Amino acid sequence: MNNAPQTDAEGYLFEPADWTEGWAIEKARELGVDLTEDHWVTLRFMRAFQEEHQVAPDARFVIRHLSETRGAGRNRLFELFPYGYVGQACKLAGMKRPRAWSTG
Numbered sequence: 001m002n003n004a005p006q007t008d009a010e011g012y013l014f015e016p017a018d019w020t021e022g023w024a025i026e027k028a029r030e031l032g033v034d035l036t037e038d039h040w041v042t043l044r045f046m047r048a049f050q051e052e053h054q055v056a057p058d059a060r061f062v063i064r065h066l067s068e069t070r071g072a073g074r075n076r077l078f079e080l081f082p083y084g085y086v087g088q089a090c091k092l093a094g095m096k097r098p099r100a101w102s103t104g
Contacts, residue, residue, distance in 0.1 A: 005094075012090070012097040016050060019094025027092055031083075038070060039080055039092075045069075046093035056095040059085045 005018035011027065013019060024043060028035050035043075045065045049057040059077060062085070066072040081088035086098055 008097065010091075010097060013094045014096075016094045016096060019047065024092050024094070031088060031092070033081070033088060033092065035092075036080075038066070038072070038076070041069060042066065042077065042080060042089060043093045046089065046095065050093070050095060056090055056093070056098055059089075062089070 005020075005023055006014045008014060011030070013023075025035065028039075033039070042062060042065075046057055046062060049061060063074055063077050066076050067074070070076070077085060077089070081092075090098060
């Protein structure tokens with residue numbers, strides 16, 4: 001019996017509440033992402049924002065959080081997730097696939 005959370009054809013969770021850090025580690029491995037502390041700071045912020053606001057955070061909020069907590073520059077988010085905020089960060093944070101997106 002497979003207890004892995006269900007994902008859509010693109011690998012996004014159907015139900016964000018099913019997300020675990022273990023799932024993120026496995027998904028990161030599939031995507032070729034080596035998760036660092038900056039990745040975890042980002043993913044945990046995204047999860048907390050989603051829980052509080054019931055929507056995935058726009059990239060500008062994540063960029064601001066990285067700047068305030070890590071002293072990171074604007075491009076740090078895109079260094080962490082070079083294949084895209086939506087395609088990597090949102091997927092790894094267990095967000096549903098956004099319909100439209102602004103990168104800030």
